Amino acid sequence: KSQRTQGVIIATMTDNDDAKMTEKEAGPTIKLISRTGDPFELPYVAARLSQTVKDAQPCEDDDENESPEDVEIVKVDTPCLEKVVEFLKHYNEDALKEIKTPLEDNTFDGVVQQVWYRDFVKGVDQPMLFDLVTAANFMAIQPLLDLTCLQVSCQLMGKSAEEIRVILNIPKLTADEEAKARENHRWIFDD
Amino acid sequence: SITKSQLQAAGNKIMVRTRNSAKRLKSAVVDKTLFNNDILLSIAPFLDCNELVNLALTSRRLGSKLDHDRSLVEEVARQMISKSQTEEERDALPRYGGESWIALLHELELLRSPLTFDQLIGDGIEYVNGDRSCITSSTDDFDMATGIPNTAVCSNHIMRKGKHYATFTITGSDQCAYFSGVTRPIQGWDKKGLSQFSFLHSSFCAPLHEERTSRWGKSCVNFCMYAHFQGYCSWGDWQTPRHEDWSLMEGFGIVGGEVGMLLDLDEGTLTVYKDGRRLGVMKDGLSGEYCWATTSALLYGDGDEQNVRLERGCIPTS
Numbered sequence: 001k002s003q004r005t006q007g008v009i010i011a012t013m014t015d016n017d018d019a020k021m022t023e024k025e026a027g028p029t030i031k032l033i034s035r036t037g038d039p040f041e042l043p044y045v046a047a048r049l050s051q052t053v054k055d056a057q058p059c060e061d062d063d064e065n066e067s068p069e070d071v072e073i074v075k076v077d078t079p080c081l082e083k084v085v086e087f088l089k090h091y092n093e094d095a096l097k098e099i100k101t102p103l104e105d106n107t108f109d110g111v112v113q114q115v116w117y118r119d120f121v122k123g124v125d126q127p128m129l130f131d132l133v134t135a136a137n138f139m140a141i142q143p144l145l146d147l148t149c150l151q152v153s154c155q156l157m158g159k160s161a162e163e164i165r166v167i168l169n170i171p172k173l174t175a176d177e178e179a180k181a182r183e184n185h186r187w188i189f190d191d
Numbered sequence: 192s193i194t195k196s197q198l199q200a201a202g203n204k205i206m207v208r209t210r211n212s213a214k215r216l217k218s219a220v221v222d223k224t225l226f227n228n229d230i231l232l233s234i235a236p237f238l239d240c241n242e243l244v245n246l247a248l249t250s251r252r253l254g255s256k257l258d259h260d261r262s263l264v265e266e267v268a269r270q271m272i273s274k275s276q277t278e279e280e281r282d283a284l285p286r287y288g289g290e291s292w293i294a295l296l297h298e299l300e301l302l303r304s305p306l307t308f309d310q311l312i313g314d315g316i317e318y319v320n321g322d323r324s325c326i327t328s329s330t331d332d333f334d335m336a337t338g339i340p341n342t343a344v345c346s347n348h349i350m351r352k353g354k355h356y357a358t359f360t361i362t363g364s365d366q367c368a369y370f371s372g373v374t375r376p377i378q379g380w381d382k383k384g385l386s387q388f389s390f391l392h393s394s395f396c397a398p399l400h401e402e403r404t405s406r407w408g409k410s411c412v413n414f415c416m417y418a419h420f421q422g423y424c425s426w427g428d429w430q431t432p433r434h435e436d437w438s439l440m441e442g443f444g445i446v447g448g449e450v451g452m453l454l455d456l457d458e459g460t461l462t463v464y465k466d467g468r469r470l471g472v473m474k475d476g477l478s479g480e481y482c483w484a485t486t487s488a489l490l491y492g493d494g495d496e497q498n499v500r501l502e503r504g505c506i507p508t509s
Contacts (some may be wrong), residue, residue, distance in 0.1 A: 039217050040299075067310045092311075101236040101237065103237060104234075108412055130225075132231075133230055134227075134230070137227070137229055137230050137233070146233070147235065149230070149233040149234045150237055153234050153238055154238035156236075156238065156242060156246065157237075157238065157242060158242070158244075159242075159245065159263050160245055161245045161246075161248035161249045164245060164246060164249045165250075168225065168249070170250045171250070172247050173250070173251060174246070178248070182248065
């Protein structure tokens with residue numbers, strides 16, 4: 001497109017040109033491949049938040065890595081990896097503020113002020129939340145691990161052992177096992 | 192042909208099977224995630240000790256001893272202590288043989304928290320505006336000749352070794368008599384319904400001795416307190432309380448002020464500071480466990496403006 005204004009031609013970019021510019025600015029891309037072989041492409045600069053992905057690159061100098069190698073994330077299923085990639089891309093645009101301990105608030109919303117991250121965690125069901133915890137641990141993505149572990153912790157805060165079992169669907173202890181467990185932690189019941 | 196009821200029964204079976212398999216999937220996912228040392232270590236910093244214990248109580252795999260004689264949750268507690276404990280905290284909080292790591296983590300949390308009077312013993316003592324670090328005496332029927340004052344104890348923070356410093360800031364003392372210092376840890380005395388109580392009075396010697404544990408050690412100094420008004424030292428094994436002058440003693444008189452106390456359990460001494468100025472070692476021969484305490488008696492008036500605030504302070508360098 002172009003405009004003629006006072007004899008000066010102003011060339012403006014098309015949407016495609018915009019995309020090409022953005023892609024060039026974003027740098028090289030990388031594919032992360034799920035356990036079942038599904039690839040997810042994202043800018044390398046976003047992917048390298050994962051220490052596992054960084055360590056998998058042959059190039060020692062990360063900033064010089066023009067052609068990052070695709071990485072097979074063998075322990076993460078497709079739906080979970082899709083969410084992980086979504087997180088990595090967004091983090092690259094708007095980093096999660098560090099979650100410091102001890103917590104200043106004992107509610108998830110009180111600790112995580114950024115709405116996108118709140119919605120990201122609350123938008124997944126329990127199995128996916130735990131899958132994300134495992135994936136974040138395996139891929140060594142500390143912000144994602146902190147965020148998901150915080151959500152798990154908030155579910156457990158203030159809950160009795162029985163309530164935790166229900167939330168996590170853990171089988172109940174037998175009477176003998178419970179008595180022995182309480183014996184091991186008698187100090188807390190003496191308070 | 193299949194009847195409607197047969198179809199319904201089959202449908203119900205499928206629903207139950209689906210629900211069960213969903214439950215099994217959920218269990219499997221949780222199993223894989225939670226019973227993992229690295230992940231528990233990431234979750235644990237967001238939980239307090241009570242919550243860690245409840246987690247340990249949920250499942251044998253979390254709460255029972257493993258190969259190295261520790262449960263998964265215990266191991267996580269041990270790693271959390273190891274990662275975050277400073278050298279000063281390590282000196283002040285050595286682990287007793289057989290002590291649970293979660294119990295030690297609980298003590299470490301207390302060591303980092305503000306000091307509070309968790310036991311108020313006697314009728315005439317209460318918190319100021321609900322502030323558990325600040326107490327006041329509220330009754331006016333204290334008989335100086337025969338009466339026993341009331342006592343506030345910080346028994347939720349037990350000092351076992353190393354150096355500990357606290358300040359007792361007294362606002363106005365012309366209506367109250369105050370004694371501040373250390374005593375052996377006692378539990379549950381605020382629930383005994385006592386109208387009056389003091390470590391300085393031999394009436395309570397026998398029941399106090401029943402609280403003895405091996406962690407008290409062999410020292411006969413079961414309590415040691417500074418008399419705010421005159422500055423003398425009251426100490427003893429509860430059976431025979433002594434009230435003694437000491438060489439560098441100074442009292443506050445009727446004026447309020449800050450009494451600083453440095454308990455050094457390596458040297459076995461209790462050193463007194465007056466408004467930030469070091470007076471000197473008031474008593475030696477202390478060993479074993481102690482906790483902070485203050486005893487107050489309202490002599491006259493309504494005690495509205497008299498109170499004692501307890502705070503943890505940094506170890507003085509001189």
